[in-house]
Amino acid sequence: MHVDIHKIGQNIVRIRKLRGLSQKDLAEKTGISRRAIIYYERESKNDFLEKIERIASALDVSAEELLSFDGKKKENSSDEIDFTEINMRTLKRIKQIINLTPQDRQILYKTMDGLLATKILGHEMD
Numbered sequence: 249m250h251v252d253i254h255k256i257g258q259n260i261v262r263i264r265k266l267r268g269l270s271q272k273d274l275a276e277k278t279g280i281s282r283r284a285i286i287y288y289e290r291e292s293k294n295d296f297l298e299k300i301e302r303i304a305s306a307l308d309v310s311a312e313e314l315l316s317f318d319g320k321k322k323e324n325s326s327d328e329i330d331f332t333e334i335n336m337r338t339l340k341r342i343k344q345i346i347n348l349t350p351q352d353r354q355i356l357y358k359t360m361d362g363l364l365a366t367k368i369l370g371h372e373m374d
Contacts, residue, residue, distance in 0.1 A: 256288075256300075256314055256315060257288055257289045257290060258289075259313070259314045259315075259316070260274075260285075260288060260289050260303060260307075260314060261289050263307045263309055263313070263314070264289075264307060267307055267308070269307075271285045271286055271289070274303070274306060274307070277306035278299070278302045278303055278305075278306045279302065280299055280302065280303070284299070288303070300314060300315070300339065301339065
């Protein structure tokens with residue numbers, strides 16, 4: 249999934265307003281400064297991913313909903329990951345992957361595909 253960082257800020261504003269929260273309210277619920285909330289709503293950058301979990305939790309939505317393109321809440325199926333359960337280490341890794349060159353990302357993806365295929369086949373053989 250390609251993440252449009254600027255859409256995240258728009259989603260925060262939209263959902264915050266739907267919840268009837270001011271920027272100050274959201275700051276208090278997340279422990280993130282009001283200044284940072286304003287920054288994330290207006291000038292979203294990759295460092296935002298480090299705070300996404302806390303903001304999503306305070307808004308009572310999944311991180312996936314904040315990251316979605318259309319802002320529609322997605323219904324969870326048994327195969328979908330609940331993004332609110334992703335830890336900070338994973339989010340930092342995602343940030344690092346986003347910052348890779350396209351060529352390096354392709355190498356990483358091929359490596360991951362090979363590892364995952366091996367793990368899947370290994371479990372099926374058990």
